[in-house]
Amino acid sequence: MNGRPSQWRANLVSLQTIAYKETNRFLRIWQQTLLPPAITMTLYLVIFGNLIGSRIGEMQGYSYIEFIVPGVIMTAVITSSYANVVSSFFGAKFQRFIEEILVSPTSNLVVLLGYLAGGVGRGLLVGVIVLAISQLFTDLQIHNLAITVSVVVLTAVLFSLGGFINAIFARKFDDISIVPTFILTPLTYLGGVFYSIDLLPAFWQKVSLANPILYMVNAFRYGILGHSDIDIGVAYAVILLFIALLGGLALLLLRAGVGLRS
Amino acid sequence: MSALLLDKLCKRYDNGVEALKGIDLEVQPGDFFGLLGPNGAGKSTAIGIIASLVRKTSGRVEIFGHDLDTRLWEAKSCLGLVPQEFNFNGFETVEQIVVNQAGFYGLPRKIARQRAERYLKALSLWDKRQHASRTLSGGMKRRLMIARALIHEPKLLILDEPTAGVDIELRRSMWDFLRDINASGTTIILTTHYLEEAETLCRNIAIIDDGRIIENTSVKSLLRKLSTHAFLLDIKGGSKIPPLPAHRVERLDDNTLDVEITAEQNLTEVFAALAQAGIQVLSMKNKANRLEELFIRMLEKGSPQQQEQQP
Secondary structure, three states, X not given: OOOOOOHXXXXXXXXXXXXXXXXXXXXXXXXXXXXXXXXXXXXXXXXXXXXXXXXXXXXXXXXXXXXXXXXXHHHHHHHHHHHHHHHHHHHHHHOOOOHHHHOOOOOHHHHHHHHHHXXXXXXXXXXXXXXXXXXXXXXXXXXXXXXXXXXXXXXXXXXXXXXXXXXXXXXXXXXXXXXXXXXXXXXXXXXXOOOOHHHOOHHHHHHHOOOHHHHHHHHHHHHHXXXXXXXXXXXXXXXXXXXXXXXXXXXXXHHHOOOOOO | OOOEEEEEEEEEOOOOOEEEEEEEEEEOOOOEEEEEOOOOOOHHHHHHHHOOOOOOOEEEEEEOOEEOOOOHHHHHHOEEEEOOOOOOOOOOEHHHHHXXXXXXXXXXXXXXXXXXXXXXXXXXXXXXOOOEHHHOOHHHHHHHHHHHHHOOOOOEEEEEOOOOOOOHHHHHHHHHHHHHHHHOOOEEEEEOOOHHHHHXXXXXXXXXXXXXXXXXXXXXXXXXXXXXEXXXXXXXXXXXXXXXXXXXXXXXXOOEEEEEEEOOOOOHHHHHHHHXXXXXXXXXXXXXXXXXXXXXXXXXXOOHHHHHHOO
């Protein structure tokens, strides 16, 4: 290749290219990627937060709508970051234009980071949109900005990784909706979005602790409200542990060429 | 240093199919090389392995001296691939596809845009640069894949059936373009089903069949092996074809005669016999593409090595 850049520099440019391509993709089809979560979460806030919430009263010393806003934002971030990577990477695989990247010298780590950039970007943008909408219903003051931002970014990274692994194993379009429908959605709803686990009987409180989404929702709620059912240190440890596990698995799968190279 | 070196390359798929049975191949820098073979012979598998899209079972691949196992980044940087199937995002524009591909090879966007302009103009796609790729015609899509493969200016360009489904005029303009690319120093490996294409473009050829290389030589020496020539004669007059026991002669219809002669024979005695029978020869043409004829014979006979292995 004429005027060949160094390996490090080439990978950096490739990362920028994939990230740009992925961001451009979800912005181009904003009616499918940004609008639906905004509408769904607005309905949650109107129905659960405003209409029903006004009859529920306080939860852990906060009005019900204040209590659920962090969880609702987190739900939008989780589903959006997962959906972005799983649909984009599987689409590239299915239509075979992933081969554009596979034949190039782009490293596996860069491929992964590039797709994560798209997932995290969409997750955060949706999160900001839902946060802005929630301001119409309640006046939120962020308790700790660093915790709020770090938890939402780490969560978006984690679920982007999940979407990436799902896309690697997926062989048909049905396969990319099974995990969100049967695993992600139930875990999110049972992850303390709409309630405090203190309300649960002791046994179900312990069962809830096995749900990783509980840690993310509570850590994020701590960042915004200053209240969490879970120790914040434990929440960070759980999130980072899952990121390390899923990140390692995704790189191993890429290296082995699972679902990509025959 | 070879442009491409395949050493005992084997591929066995998970379903047990042995697509490559230990092929050895060497392509010299600057060559225009043809890789021929029937469907399912193993051509696309070999190309897939070279392009890192298929995992080899065993053997070694080197691209310009860079081993695919140990110097992957360098090896891939030297390679451009035009695959058989369209494999770009139909929603992206022509320019986006080419510029993004440059990015995957580490080229900054400014340089990528300059090169995109050069190659899209050279391949008559510049006017379509803002069009979504899915709206292009089949021939344009093929040219887009060539532009995309050239954007990082690879030293080795592999084209897998690049002119499949392309009309004759466009095919010839693509041949001219590929000749120019080759003349500028890019080594080209081409697989094609159009043997006229291989005969016209390639200097050296390997024929692969059933996962083995059965011939690997220059086009000239390959054609020298052709011991017979077949001609179609357009004839007029005479009611009966005279006997020509030394030649294979077949009357296809009232006005067409199919004549085959060996390298030791000539057409003079055929013309003389026909003239004596009152038959005029109005015109004459080669019956078939010579390489095609040889190709079919080779596949029917198998390689010398294969014949030796047979009990």
